[in-house]
Amino acid sequence: MQGSSLVWRLKQNLTSQVLPEDPTNVSLSSKVRWRWRRYYRHYLSTLAWHLRAETNARKQESNRVVNELRENGIAVTDVEKLGLNGDLIRNLMKECQSLAESPHALAIGEDRHDNISGVKKSFFFRLLGHDTICVDRADIFSRMALDPILLSIANEYLRCYSRLTRYNVWLNLPSHEDPKSSQLWHRDYGDGVMLKIFLMVSSVNKENGAFSYIPCTQLGGRRRDLDPPVIYELGNRQRTLDEQMSEVVAESEWVTPSGGPGTIIFADTSGFHKGGFVQSGRRLLFKAYYTRWICMVGCTVKINDLGDLSHSRSAKWAARRATTFF
Numbered sequence: 123m124q125g126s127s128l129v130w131r132l133k134q135n136l137t138s139q140v141l142p143e144d145p146t147n148v149s150l151s152s153k154v155r156w157r158w159r160r161y162y163r164h165y166l167s168t169l170a171w172h173l174r175a176e177t178n179a180r181k182q183e184s185n186r187v188v189n190e191l192r193e194n195g196i197a198v199t200d201v202e203k204l205g206l207n208g209d210l211i212r213n214l215m216k217e218c219q220s221l222a223e224s225p226h227a228l229a230i231g232e233d234r235h236d237n238i239s240g241v242k243k244s245f246f247f248r249l250l251g252h253d254t255i256c257v258d259r260a261d262i263f264s265r266m267a268l269d270p271i272l273l274s275i276a277n278e279y280l281r282c283y284s285r286l287t288r289y290n291v292w293l294n295l296p297s298h299e300d301p302k303s304s305q306l307w308h309r310d311y312g313d314g315v316m317l318k319i320f321l322m323v324s325s326v327n328k329e330n331g332a333f334s335y336i337p338c339t340q341l342g343g344r345r346r347d348l349d350p351p352v353i354y355e356l357g358n359r360q361r362t363l364d365e366q367m368s369e370v371v372a373e374s375e376w377v378t379p380s381g382g383p384g385t386i387i388f389a390d391t392s393g394f395h396k397g398g399f400v401q402s403g404r405r406l407l408f409k410a411y412y413t414r415w416i417c418m419v420g421c422t423v424k425i426n427d428l429g430d431l432s433h434s435r436s437a438k439w440a441a442r443r444a445t446t447f448f
């Protein structure tokens with residue numbers, strides 16, 4: 123590893139950016155406990171990952187994904203190339219489709235008025251709801267997010283046993299407005315490295331809300347310092363319009379993967395990205411978000427019983443309860 127890269131990584135560890143989610147309305151002792159837990163778990167998960175006894179059984183495609191992520195901040199593959207469990211994928215897709223038809227899921231998934239940004243995304247539904255997802259026994263969605271192949275990629279990329287910070291089923295519909303919020307270019311904050319996966323349940327293309335990314339702008343990437351012009355949305359959130367982005371990176375370099383059901387996009391969303399702007403049709407996908415334990419984004423997943431996944435050290439780490447002291 124080059125010296126400058128090592129210094130950069132240490133700096134990221136020590137100065138991960140403060141987020142709106144940093145709990146400000148709690149007592150000092152809770153804050154201290156929260157911070158201590160983040161640091162303790164981060165260094166323990168990193169040490170345990172490096173000392174792991176498991177043989178490295180990742181397949182060639184997983185290796186390619188991790189290498190591309192490190193280089194570009196984005197990698198595209200599909201469920202077959204990765205060798206994901208076919209039954210799990212079929213059941214997941216069926217469940218996602220039926221959620222997208224369910225009035226209850228649409229009602230709980232409708233975007234709320236966001237106190238921080240003030241921007242309501244009328245085009246966007248989180249079909250598993252907005253609250254912390256509490257699961258008594260690992261179900262189809264948590265099993266997907268804790269899939270050993272996906273977790274091995276997350277762990278390898280984050281270089282630790284990662285935390286499953288969020289997952290959900292996303293439905294995007296046409297909004298008949300100009301792009302706003304996450305439909306405009308932005309970075310995600312909370313740590314210097316993070317990983318989202320978007321597993322397509324519907325086909326995806328430019329018309330129905332494809333995700334776009336500016337390669338190498340992830341915080342470890344060659345273009346990490348890219349600093350395009352911005353506009354300010356409600357809540358002072360910075361976003362970049364397409365015209366502004368094209369002033370600093372030619373449109374021919376933007377990546378907008380399209381593909382059929384089963385396409386998977388892995389992205390380090392500390393890099394510039396946007397998506398979900400549907401002009402016609404709809405986009406349906408399963409999304410999971412993995413972070414290091416030091417990440418400042420709050421975890422909204424609680425899985426009480428991992429069932430047979432409790433044999434997997436990666437799954438146990440990923441689903442550790444955020445509420446326990448250690």
Ligand SMILES: O=C(O)CCC(=O)C(=O)O
Nearest residue numbers: 304310333391396397398
């Ligand atoms: O909807 C999309 O494709 C964009 C998602 C996004 O901005 C995010 O997950 O941070």
